Amino acid sequence: MDEAxxxxxxRAGTAVIAWxxxxxxxxxxxxxxxxxxxxxxxxxxxxADLPSEDETKRERAILVLxxxxxxxxxxxxxxxxxxxxxxxxxxxxxxADLWRNRANLTDPDADTRRSAATDLGASGRILxxxxxxxxxxxxxxxxxxxxxxxxxxxxxxxxxxPAVKVEAAAKLGELRSQNAVPALKELVQAANEPSAxxxxxxxxxxxxAAVERIETWNVWSTAIxxxxxxxxxxxxLLIMALGLAIVFGLMGxxxxxxGELMMIGAYATFVMQECFKAYFxxxxxxxxxxxxxxxxxxxxxxxxxxxxxxxxxxxxxxPLETMLATWGVSLVLIQAARIYFGDLTAVAAPAWLSGxxxxxxxxxxxxxxxxxxxxxxxxxxxxxxxxFRSGIGLRVRAVTQNRNMSACLGIPTRKVDAYTxxxxxxxxxxxxxxxxxxGNVEPGLGQNYIVDSFMVVVTGGVGKLAGTIIASLGIGGLxxxxxxxxxxxxxxxLILVLVILFLQRRPSGLxxxxxxxxxx
Amino acid sequence: xxMPEPHAITREGKESTAFWIVGFVLLFVLxxxxxxxxxxxxxHVSDFALNRFGKFLAFxxxxxxxxxxxxxxxxxSLGQGVxxxxxxxxxxxxxxxxxxxxxVYGSALPDFMVWNQVKELPFFWKPFYSFPMAFLAGLLxxxxxxxxxxxxxxxxxIRGVYFAIITQALALLAWLVFNRNETNLGGTNGLTDFKxxxxxxxxxxxxxxxxxxLTVLCLGAAYMLCRWIIASRAGRVLVAIRDSEQRVLFSxxxxxxxxxxxxxxxxALAGLAGMLYVPQVGIITPAQIGVLPSLEMVxxxxxxxxxxxxxxxxxxVGVNLGRSILTNHFPELWPFFLGGLFxxxxxxFPDGVMGLTNKTHEKIADWAIRWRKxxxxxxxxx
Numbered sequence: 001m002d003e004a005x006x007x008x009x010x011r012a013g014t015a016v017i018a019w020x021x022x023x024x025x026x027x028x029x030x031x032x033x034x035x036x037x038x039x040x041x042x043x044x045x046x047x048a049d050l051p052s053e054d055e056t057k058r059e060r061a062i063l064v065l066x067x068x069x070x071x072x073x074x075x076x077x078x079x080x081x082x083x084x085x086x087x088x089x090x091x092x093x094x095x096a097d098l099w100r101n102r103a104n105l106t107d108p109d110a111d112t113r114r115s116a117a118t119d120l121g122a123s124g125r126i127l128x129x130x131x132x133x134x135x136x137x138x139x140x141x142x143x144x145x146x147x148x149x150x151x152x153x154x155x156x157x158x159x160x161x162p163a164v165k166v167e168a169a170a171k172l173g174e175l176r177s178q179n180a181v182p183a184l185k186e187l188v189q190a191a192n193e194p195s196a197x198x199x200x201x202x203x204x205x206x207x208x209a210a211v212e213r214i215e216t217w218n219v220w221s222t223a224i225x226x227x228x229x230x231x232x233x234x235x236x237l238l239i240m241a242l243g244l245a246i247v248f249g250l251m252g253x254x255x256x257x258x259g260e261l262m263m264i265g266a267y268a269t270f271v272m273q274e275c276f277k278a279y280f281x282x283x284x285x286x287x288x289x290x291x292x293x294x295x296x297x298x299x300x301x302x303x304x305x306x307x308x309x310x311x312x313x314x315x316x317x318x319p320l321e322t323m324l325a326t327w328g329v330s331l332v333l334i335q336a337a338r339i340y341f342g343d344l345t346a347v348a349a350p351a352w353l354s355g356x357x358x359x360x361x362x363x364x365x366x367x368x369x370x371x372x373x374x375x376x377x378x379x380x381x382x383x384x385x386x387x388f389r390s391g392i393g394l395r396v397r398a399v400t401q402n403r404n405m406s407a408c409l410g411i412p413t414r415k416v417d418a419y420t421x422x423x424x425x426x427x428x429x430x431x432x433x434x435x436x437x438x439g440n441v442e443p444g445l446g447q448n449y450i451v452d453s454f455m456v457v458v459t460g461g462v463g464k465l466a467g468t469i470i471a472s473l474g475i476g477g478l479x480x481x482x483x484x485x486x487x488x489x490x491x492x493x494l495i496l497v498l499v500i501l502f503l504q505r506r507p508s509g510l511x512x513x514x515x516x517x518x519x520x
Numbered sequence: 521x522x523m524p525e526p527h528a529i530t531r532e533g534k535e536s537t538a539f540w541i542v543g544f545v546l547l548f549v550l551x552x553x554x555x556x557x558x559x560x561x562x563x564h565v566s567d568f569a570l571n572r573f574g575k576f577l578a579f580x581x582x583x584x585x586x587x588x589x590x591x592x593x594x595x596x597s598l599g600q601g602v603x604x605x606x607x608x609x610x611x612x613x614x615x616x617x618x619x620x621x622x623x624v625y626g627s628a629l630p631d632f633m634v635w636n637q638v639k640e641l642p643f644f645w646k647p648f649y650s651f652p653m654a655f656l657a658g659l660l661x662x663x664x665x666x667x668x669x670x671x672x673x674x675x676x677x678i679r680g681v682y683f684a685i686i687t688q689a690l691a692l693l694a695w696l697v698f699n700r701n702e703t704n705l706g707g708t709n710g711l712t713d714f715k716x717x718x719x720x721x722x723x724x725x726x727x728x729x730x731x732x733x734l735t736v737l738c739l740g741a742a743y744m745l746c747r748w749i750i751a752s753r754a755g756r757v758l759v760a761i762r763d764s765e766q767r768v769l770f771s772x773x774x775x776x777x778x779x780x781x782x783x784x785x786x787x788a789l790a791g792l793a794g795m796l797y798v799p800q801v802g803i804i805t806p807a808q809i810g811v812l813p814s815l816e817m818v819x820x821x822x823x824x825x826x827x828x829x830x831x832x833x834x835x836x837v838g839v840n841l842g843r844s845i846l847t848n849h850f851p852e853l854w855p856f857f858l859g860g861l862f863x864x865x866x867x868x869f870p871d872g873v874m875g876l877t878n879k880t881h882e883k884i885a886d887w888a889i890r891w892r893k894x895x896x897x898x899x900x901x902x
Contacts, residue, residue: 327815496693
């Protein structure tokens, strides 16, 4: 085993060195570790010349530094830069950047490697091709390798040989390289000049083909991203509307303070974060977000329970009155939060939810959005199980359908009401918990979503989970679909119009309760 | 759904005396107290107070319309602010145009258009040069909007909470749209800096006094109109719709038509209120027409007492008076107070102030009867 591994490693090592040699030689570079004395002194000389007033001397020095230097000169360059004047700083910067990027190509952090590769591609230094190819050969991360290949081809596009250019353009088209579009377009433009040569025209044809390929891909990737954003917005709406659908659909209670229950969930998350900052070792900090899940659920549920017992219980069967009273409660809660927490409170997303996954070229899916989508699926599954596959759910549904009969059969209907309401409120808390990932925590938080989520409930039909899910997907998706062309405001206007037109055909929503509900 | 009895039908006699007394005080006593006594006198009503009162009375017109649809027909509209805003913007646009080149930038165009680099007056502004057109628009634009919206909503039998939610969405949208700059309606800053109306300077106390008197007259007319509607057969159908729309439908009436009619009337009243509000306050912004203001309007009616037209007026004036006192002294407390009012009015006194006074009336009458009976018994014994 060990022998085999050693063998492999040494083989890989030789291959890499061979690569380096092959690619380093045309640029006139010697193998790196052994720099000749002459080169070292030339570098020393260049470093000494760099601050000189003489422009040509300075330029020559920069050229020498670019061609012969390496990352070990960075500290000295930085020293120089620290007390240089503006023009010298500007002169040093590209050199330092070049070498820093080269050093970063082997950085342990993938993002650093990636941005170094991209920067090198944008630097336009032909000699970077060899470094990029050497690094790409060793690279295991898919998207870093992609960036390295892209940069290599981008640099080749600037070569003098039209054959290399054509090949590079084709390759870039194959890579669907977003960064190459300006350069490619420039090549196409150049061929349109009257003085254009046949060679330029050949190159331009290849470039035009590549541009077309990239732009077709852009349409697709934008579509995929829009779809994804639509789904993630729908998920937030869905989690909110689920809680509403339970209290509204099952109990006939319009809870205008639902958005503020969400706010309570969000502030519970914030409080948990502060607790972890204050009382736990910093290594545990990221766990706060998980700890905040039960906290936000319980805080919102408890508050919902209190609300049910003090206000809503008295108003069962009078939805309009409930609406007004709960709106009053929401006003009080918003102002209380504003006075206690101030106007804006930020919750830092835990490290394991920051960043995202790139699934295709140009398609980047942030983890927090993925997380919210997953959460909403979990919530739906949980509610389904609870309502339709458990004894508690059976009681809830029984009370919904026929309160008196249920009471006669010994179901404590008041208790069921209270717990159902508390559960719906807890769901709002979870929605608030999830919302902290995508926005600020502010007192008006719930107000932004309440109208939308009520529209979801109304469109979906009362008391139907499937309706709520479909309506939130539809409204959230439409929102994101219309936003780019109409803008957020007019998109919303159009959605309201569509909802009203939809209600013309189906006055009680997508899934109406069937039966003779003459005057509910 | 338990609802208070429509008192206006049963207690007409008493109300008409009260109507003439209150009308006399508002129309003659307050203006005279504003003009005649010297400024340091205790009896003097300051220009500011009169102007503020005029604003409240404009709100009362809107509350009358809201009471008509909510109290009598049982339609809770949470978008009344939109109709108010439409009327107010119509008048505001006219006032904006009559400023002419007196504006800060000295341009014939309104100032905000100068900021937004609008070179030419948008076509929909042009009719507002004329006052009669602006006045008609202030009534017709809200009415037409209500007609369209109500037609769609009532035809598909959207009612109760559904209607409330849809109108709330409407309020939100109107707020969003009016906040945009490219609609050429002043964006967030709204319309302001008015100078004159029909050639009278708005800064003159005389103009404001006239506007106040006009508001009182409009309020009186609106009250009479509402009472006439309530007392008519249509009014009785509306009350029937409130109590059971299904039965009205089965009796061969078309509830949607009645509801549409009353909804349009209330929108026009809201528009009128908006038109009277703008020259007295001097500014109209989207903040006046959003979700929260629209809900506040509902609470005026609830506080005063639903299905009592007087209650709507009392509620509108009372809540706004409370608001201006409270926001002057404790600005942070107003949301608590308003929120508490929402809860209290639903839980503690669902019939509003008028309900409370009626109850006291009944108690006094009850007590009087018992006292008389006791007297009779005593006499017999003696």
